[in-house]
Amino acid sequence: MTTHDSSQPVQLSDLDKHYQKLLNNNLLQWNNERTFSRCLGIGGQGVVYLSARKGADGFNIPVALKLFSPKRYASSQEYQNEMGRIAQVSARVARIQENHLVAVQNFVKRDHIYIMEMEWVDGYDLRSLLTPATFKQIREQVTSRRWKKINSNVFTKGVQQPRLKPGIAVAILRECLAALAALHRSDIIHCDMKPANIMLKRSGNAKIIDIGSAIDLNNLPSNQPCTPTYAAPEVLSGGRATPQSDLASLGYILIEVITGFQPFANLKYAQLIKAKENILRQLPQWFPAEEFALSEPLMKLIHRLVHPDPGERFQSAEAADLGEDGAADFHRLLVKSDLPSDYENELRLWVEEVETDYFDNGHFSSDPETTVSTTRYIEQPSQHDSSLES
Template structure:
């Protein structure tokens, strides 16, 4: 086993997490063969995988806890929403298999340099179209932010992480959202509604 260069400065918990993530490479979960770790964040770890049944590349996201609303959001079918192929569990951890996207997040794009106003309008319209489709089905995203907006190489905008959205009538005490983008009612601990997504946009 080789130790990372920052071994002495890295908390033990993070070292264990890295080891567990690396251990997933090469494993098969359901019918998905994990090939590469793409990234991680507060809402889980994402891997590149191959659907061995349909022979197509997918993104496989392991969530830190179970989200009972995820199955409802899998019914969303819109060109500006990242498609969810399957929701399952592996060794007690819930995972979401979704379309594998090529491109960059809006957060990455904004950090790259200059930005044309016209492009901002185009991206906002595509995100608004995605939210409209979700809200029509009573699904609220709860965490619209640049990191959850993906721009493909062809310029199509995809809203990510609808797998952790909620239905408006669900009771869920845990607060979701990112400060700086949260609506006032979310900051106060409220669940929020469709207007909260519009505020973030």
């Protein structure tokens, strides 16, 4: 079947013939050309580029293309096997319709290299937004009155980096929980929750991206992908990831974005496990009551996300949002205390105030947190210290 339309006008009487021919063939074919516009990110699995899907009469929509690198694999067969598993998971995720989860649109193979096509998310990831450079840029750009409101309602100085106000942070958490709930209902575990994989759209909504490390509980891989800094202790100890593992990762992110402190940065493998097993003892010093409004309810929420025993965490993402001591409970207490609650609008305005040029010029082209694989039931964690440094 020809794929090129003639530039000459077609008689109206012939159009119906072409239409009927397409219907009768039960087949459509067209070229799938994608041009790389710019690099969106570089990580342990490969590179993500901004591209476009083009159609007739100037139709053009942006898409994100993730090219999976073969460098981390011992052989071409191992690469192909892993890509086959990711393709199956991607197909499952593509069927999930959840506003806060990135939409997977295709998974293709070109010149023996596998590529995932996803929706392009118009916004910025949390890792890039919560930097001193972004803090300085917004401070210099807005009025003193607006800056005071941003500091009161959105983000302010933290210990090591800018931090989000608790209400805003929990609003983002709740939208991430909605995405995780949709994944978990389909027996998919994200396995790589980290600030770089949470996007804030210009609409003010959050969206979880990058399902390249996700696993299907019905088709488990031999190796367990994770980013050590944000991985649950049971995963670091060689156990299988579960929905509670994703919740723990989200809890670690919540701690970081509310305090502006990265508690697990620069720790080696054995140190990471110990720190996460002892995390409940450390929380009170990270959240002094005089600095954080309603710190006791916030502590209850965080406790049930990051508890070292998975059985003591929330039993599901839905429970973490709507259950007792969940995120919704915390938000209701903020409203009763007359604290600001127009989170979506505040986030939308904040994202609008970020200079696009700062990011488009390559200031966030790489992911500082490396995603690695851990083998199930590791008995001697010390063997992995050098490869699991964050």
